Amino acid sequence: MDLENSPHPAQRAAALSARYASERRKAEWLALYADDAIVEDPVGVSPLDPTGHGHRGRKGLEAFWDMAIGPGNMTYQIHQSTACGDECANVWSVSNRMPDGFLLTVDVISIYKVNASGKLMAMRAFWNFSDIEEKLKASLKA
Numbered sequence: 176m177d178l179e180n181s182p183h184p185a186q187r188a189a190a191l192s193a194r195y196a197s198e199r200r201k202a203e204w205l206a207l208y209a210d211d212a213i214v215e216d217p218v219g220v221s222p223l224d225p226t227g228h229g230h231r232g233r234k235g236l237e238a239f240w241d242m243a244i245g246p247g248n249m250t251y252q253i254h255q256s257t258a259c260g261d262e263c264a265n266v267w268s269v270s271n272r273m274p275d276g277f278l279l280t281v282d283v284i285s286i287y288k289v290n291a292s293g294k295l296m297a298m299r300a301f302w303n304f305s306d307i308e309e310k311l312k313a314s315l316k317a
Contacts, residue, residue: 178256184293185263186256189285192295193251193267196244204244205236209294214239216285216300223304248272262288277314281307 178190188207195204208214213229214236220227223243230239248271255266265287270280281302288297 178253181256181258183258183263185261185287185289185295186258186265188289188293188295189256189263189265189287189298190253192287192298193253197250199245201237201240201245204240205233207295208233208236209290209292209296212236212294212296212298214298216243216298217302217304218299221304261290262286273311273314275314279307279310279314281310 178186179194181187181190192204192207195201195207210233211231213231215229216223216239223239224230230236250270251267252270253265253267257264263286265285266282267285268280268282270278272278283300283302285298285300287295290296
């Protein structure tokens with residue numbers, strides 16, 4: 176699904192976010208976000224966000240990149256996207272190639288919200304961290 180050319184700014188920003196993350200283009204990924212943006216990935220308390228309050232502002236987003244995106248070898252596939260108002264909801268899969276070669280894939284529903292300038296104000300990703308832990312445990316037993 177080619178959303179980089181979508182007329183909807185949230186869909187374009189979501190697609191570019193996925194592309195820049197997979198290409199490990201940190202500066203470009205950060206530039207998609209407004210200075211006061213929030214990323215909740217996943218939504219709620221997890222090892223990636225022990226407080227469950229999300230990663231906020233430029234420093235928070237940069238720390239999130241350094242912890243979760245930068246070290247990965249991820250690819251993204253958007254299966255469906257619906258735009259409404261200044262937001263879009265995407266159904267997609269994220270795959271991360273682990274150092275041992277194991278391909279870890281998680282299905283995600285994410286909500287992207289842009290401001291009037293087309294900058295991302297919020298990204299909320301819905302997925303279950305325990306699913307990842309179970310898949311990793313299973314890969315170690317294989």
